[in-house]
Amino acid sequence: MELRNQITVEQKTAISIQQMQSLEILSLNSLELDQYLKREFEENPFLEYDPVQKRTELTVSELAMISHGADQSISDIWEEEEEDRNQPDSIGYKDDLEPEELLLQIDAGQVTKEELLIMREMFDFLDEKGYLAVPLTEMADILGIEAALAEKCLRILQEMEPVGIFSENLSQCLSRQVQKLGITNRNIYRIIEEYLEELANGEYEKLAQFLGISEQEVRKCEAVIRKLNPFPLAQAKTEQTMFIIPDLVLTWSDGTWCVQLNESESDCYSISSYYAKMVSETKDSELRGYLLERWRRARWILDGIERRKRTLRAIAGSIAEKQEAFFLGKGRMRPMTRREIGLLTSLHESTVGRAVNDKYLQFPCGTMLMSELFCGNAAVGEHTAFEVKERIRDLIDGESKMRPYSDAELVECLRRQGITVSRRAAAKYREQMGIGSSFERKKGNK
Numbered sequence: 001m002e003l004r005n006q007i008t009v010e011q012k013t014a015i016s017i018q019q020m021q022s023l024e025i026l027s028l029n030s031l032e033l034d035q036y037l038k039r040e041f042e043e044n045p046f047l048e049y050d051p052v053q054k055r056t057e058l059t060v061s062e063l064a065m066i067s068h069g070a071d072q073s074i075s076d077i078w079e080e081e082e083e084d085r086n087q088p089d090s091i092g093y094k095d096d097l098e099p100e101e102l103l104l105q106i107d108a109g110q111v112t113k114e115e116l117l118i119m120r121e122m123f124d125f126l127d128e129k130g131y132l133a134v135p136l137t138e139m140a141d142i143l144g145i146e147a148a149l150a151e152k153c154l155r156i157l158q159e160m161e162p163v164g165i166f167s168e169n170l171s172q173c174l175s176r177q178v179q180k181l182g183i184t185n186r187n188i189y190r191i192i193e194e195y196l197e198e199l200a201n202g203e204y205e206k207l208a209q210f211l212g213i214s215e216q217e218v219r220k221c222e223a224v225i226r227k228l229n230p231f232p233l234a235q236a237k238t239e240q241t242m243f244i245i246p247d248l249v250l251t252w253s254d255g256t257w258c259v260q261l262n263e264s265e266s267d268c269y270s271i272s273s274y275y276a277k278m279v280s281e282t283k284d285s286e287l288r289g290y291l292l293e294r295w296r297r298a299r300w301i302l303d304g305i306e307r308r309k310r311t312l313r314a315i316a317g318s319i320a321e322k323q324e325a326f327f328l329g330k331g332r333m334r335p336m337t338r339r340e341i342g343l344l345t346s347l348h349e350s351t352v353g354r355a356v357n358d359k360y361l362q363f364p365c366g367t368m369l370m371s372e373l374f375c376g377n378a379a380v381g382e383h384t385a386f387e388v389k390e391r392i393r394d395l396i397d398g399e400s401k402m403r404p405y406s407d408a409e410l411v412e413c414l415r416r417q418g419i420t421v422s423r424r425a426a427a428k429y430r431e432q433m434g435i436g437s438s439f440e441r442k443k444g445n446k
Helices: 017-027 030-043 060-067 074-082 099-103 113-125 136-143 147-157 170-180 186-194 196-200 204-211 215-226 273-281 285-322 338-345 349-356 385-397 407-416 423-432
Strands: 047-049 057-059 248-253 256-261 269-271 360-363 366-369
Touching: 017 285, 017 349, 030 047, 030 285, 099 113, 113 136, 113 147, 136 147, 170 186, 186 196, 186 204, 186 215, 196 204, 204 215, 248 285, 256 285, 269 285, 273 285, 285 338, 285 349, 285 360, 338 349, 385 407, 385 423, 407 423
Parallel strands: 248 360
Antiparallel strands: 047 269, 057 256, 248 256, 360 366
16 A cells, blocks of 8 residues: 555634634624623723713614725625634523533533634524434534534533433423433334324324324323423523513614614723723833733724614614514514524625524514514515414414414414414424423413
């Protein structure tokens, strides 16, 4: 066998730590941004806090100047971070979950620093139940990493407590818990994987026929399944009243929209002139190196905040023009995709997705999550995904608590209302609204 050196050229997408942090700032909502800045303020002497400064409002016409300015467009700013990525149609769970605490379960000696950073980013793809909200391949594309690396990191995360976290669906979540308990009864696994709807509806005779066992055995399996936790993060957070604080406010004045960011605290930070002067005056090379590093980080943070503001204002302005009738209560929501808004603002669609993630928009007729304004390819005929979700919510609100609708029954009810969707789509919309399956909704199962 002949050994020889060979040079190969291949193209890979790599994300620097700074780029990942830059994208993190963009995805933060106003409350999270305030908390982020407070932590940085405590650690970085170059950040100075002045509560006297005020935020500003911009009209849509001024937003156009921002988006297409001669100096530097928003697309130039985010181009490096967002090249060749896709956006998840999900909202990351951040309320009470501290990823750092859960990551302490991982042996740092068995993973690289890059893998640890990737796993920290993956928490942004959890929904509030603790399930993975997007397919593995899509998450890999968004993070700009190889699918094999994403799968490796995901498998490590799935081994963490609480058991079932990072599962793709309810069946996988319950199956992992059964495995952890060392249960080997194959019928329990089959019910979890194939017949949860029938179990929720109390169809014991039908299940007995499907599985070839007695109804008594079916009930024994049910007793085991009822003890499992369908929501992995239920023990990691406490229920509390939720008060919605809008991140952006749209007001209609003299025939035009005004966009206001609800970020009073972020406008109050600046670079400390005292420490800036110290950099030039100190003779200690070690101290000077430390100060320069802190200065660069403070400067980068403030620049990132300004980029975030310009991006959000431009996106909100374009959305306002697109959905003007809906926001004023004079018409229905128009189908709209992230790609459309990206084209209007010269932004990559994944940048638009990150920007609107987990942020609320207030307009004259109400307040809603910005992500719910995007229907994407989910529009069904003349009905947007938002409208279909509302129909599903209405059906579930009026159902019998003793015998709630299965996903198949929801599909049939929608069909009678003139809306045709698949069972998978109905289940997806239901889960996106945080509504459990019929098994979880049935009275006595909670």
